[in-house]
Amino acid sequence: MGEGLRERKKRETRRYIADMAMGLFMERGFDNVTVAEVARAADVSVNTVFNYFPTKEDLFADRQDEVVGHLAGVVRGRPQGESVVAAVRRDFLDALDTGDWRYGLHEGATEFSDVVEASPALQARFRLLHDLRENALLAALREEGGRDDPRDRVLASQLVAGTRALSAWGVSLLRAGEPLAAAAMRLRAEAARFFATLEPYGTAPKTRRGAPPAPSALPGNPDDGRASGNGPETS
Amino acid sequence: MGEGLRERKKRETRRYIADMAMGLFMERGFDNVTVAEVARAADVSVNTVFNYFPTKEDLFADRQDEVVGHLAGVVRGRPQGESVVAAVRRDFLDALDTGDWRYGLHEGATEFSDVVEASPALQARFRLLHDLRENALLAALREEGGRDDPRDRVLASQLVAGTRALSAWGVSLLRAGEPLAAAAMRLRAEAARFFATLEPYGTAPKTRRGAPPAPSALPGNPDDGRASGNGPETS
DNA sequence: CCTAATTTTGCAGCCACTCTAATTATTGTG
DNA sequence: CACAATAATTAGAGTGGCTGCAAAATTAGG
Numbered sequence: 001m002g003e004g005l006r007e008r009k010k011r012e013t014r015r016y017i018a019d020m021a022m023g024l025f026m027e028r029g030f031d032n033v034t035v036a037e038v039a040r041a042a043d044v045s046v047n048t049v050f051n052y053f054p055t056k057e058d059l060f061a062d063r064q065d066e067v068v069g070h071l072a073g074v075v076r077g078r079p080q081g082e083s084v085v086a087a088v089r090r091d092f093l094d095a096l097d098t099g100d101w102r103y104g105l106h107e108g109a110t111e112f113s114d115v116v117e118a119s120p121a122l123q124a125r126f127r128l129l130h131d132l133r134e135n136a137l138l139a140a141l142r143e144e145g146g147r148d149d150p151r152d153r154v155l156a157s158q159l160v161a162g163t164r165a166l167s168a169w170g171v172s173l174l175r176a177g178e179p180l181a182a183a184a185m186r187l188r189a190e191a192a193r194f195f196a197t198l199e200p201y202g203t204a205p206k207t208r209r210g211a212p213p214a215p216s217a218l219p220g221n222p223d224d225g226r227a228s229g230n231g232p233e234t235s
Numbered sequence: 236m237g238e239g240l241r242e243r244k245k246r247e248t249r250r251y252i253a254d255m256a257m258g259l260f261m262e263r264g265f266d267n268v269t270v271a272e273v274a275r276a277a278d279v280s281v282n283t284v285f286n287y288f289p290t291k292e293d294l295f296a297d298r299q300d301e302v303v304g305h306l307a308g309v310v311r312g313r314p315q316g317e318s319v320v321a322a323v324r325r326d327f328l329d330a331l332d333t334g335d336w337r338y339g340l341h342e343g344a345t346e347f348s349d350v351v352e353a354s355p356a357l358q359a360r361f362r363l364l365h366d367l368r369e370n371a372l373l374a375a376l377r378e379e380g381g382r383d384d385p386r387d388r389v390l391a392s393q394l395v396a397g398t399r400a401l402s403a404w405g406v407s408l409l410r411a412g413e414p415l416a417a418a419a420m421r422l423r424a425e426a427a428r429f430f431a432t433l434e435p436y437g438t439a440p441k442t443r444r445g446a447p448p449a450p451s452a453l454p455g456n457p458d459d460g461r462a463s464g465n466g467p468e469t470s
Numbered sequence: 471c472c473t474a475a476t477t478t479t480g481c482a483g484c485c486a487c488t489c490t491a492a493t494t495a496t497t498g499t500g
Numbered sequence: 501c502a503c504a505a506t507a508a509t510t511a512g513a514g515t516g517g518c519t520g521c522a523a524a525a526t527t528a529g530g
Binding site: 160 | 297358359362363366383385386388389391392393395396399400401403404407421428429431432433435436465
Binding site: 004006009019034035046047054055056165 | 482484486487488495496497
């Protein structure tokens, strides 16, 4: 029941396609590689590529679901008594300390960033991801607060935009040759200022009815056209 | 010299195409109208449409250059002694008072918004515009401050994201049936809270060397692929 | 008018992506 | 093991946005 040959082959095929694609993208740039070339490199048909990845961008931005739902998860999973702003600050600083990639800062972030910044299509995709991130966070905030509180809207936008700006600055530091540790240190200082500014939003600690820490279904943007697929239709 | 028949015809043709396109988009939705249909409606060839508008989205988002450079212009043109945050607040509240469209709030904003929210392509375009807006604002901030100040990055991101969130809330109020004046009033209150939060960024009033109020050339994002064209090449 | 500069157009083509209809491989069952 | 159900892969044709290029129409200026 659990693990047929079919399932394994599917995962392997998907993986192989994604790896081949990433290799080509890193080498020659996202826009200079056609889906047909990816298909040839992976020795499958173009249709098979689209069976696994709904768009060309999905070949690059795998695991995007994680980052989209991350902030919302942090907010939902925070301990009792912690404010929203404090929770995000904690997670952001933790990512800095552990060198985690979830805010875009990691070893080799520059190569990644180079490819993205060279491609309008990829930039558009990441803007979409930030939007989805903000919407997911907003949904999490609404689970606690009132119906359509403008403060939730503003707070979500400020948190996403701020951390995004900080990460962008961090990448620019890395690109300027600064080692990751040094960049992280400077980022910590700036992050402190940023989150301090948002303190006025953080007054409400956390209400009772805590939702289960990590519901897997993300709210998502109803207008994003296509979700990131994980494989061919299972009819 | 100034005004040949050729120039006039060009403006008229451009205008006619844009009007026909907007009519079709409003009626049937952006994604359900092909460029070929726009061309037929305007009685020109598809190539002519692309001569005037570099992308299909440009048919919808005309005058986008204004909104992209607006915030930067507000910052550059603010009076001596006014902080950046105060300048944007003043402009935002002024737009609310005068019912101006520059922040997306105006009579008929809902129809406009309906079309946009029904089209992933248009949403992507507006995300791009917000990005360009932020970059332009950041460039303006850098004309006064230090080289690559992370506080400028964060402030620009907060201002753009915050006003965007407020406008989105405003549109949701309009869509819920609230009259424009009432929505504007509630928006003023929320805007006050929002800008108050950003006060810590507003300490620097304004330095000496004020640049000329409105330089027309926008910095723009080097990676946006194509600028919004204003007509066929005059080469 | 006649020529040079421009605008418009038609045509061919690229690429992402979709749909449909075979074709092939994997599975569970007898 | 054979066989039928199921699911994955493929080829092929087509759509739509967009780009070149070269010919035809229009306009400008002498």
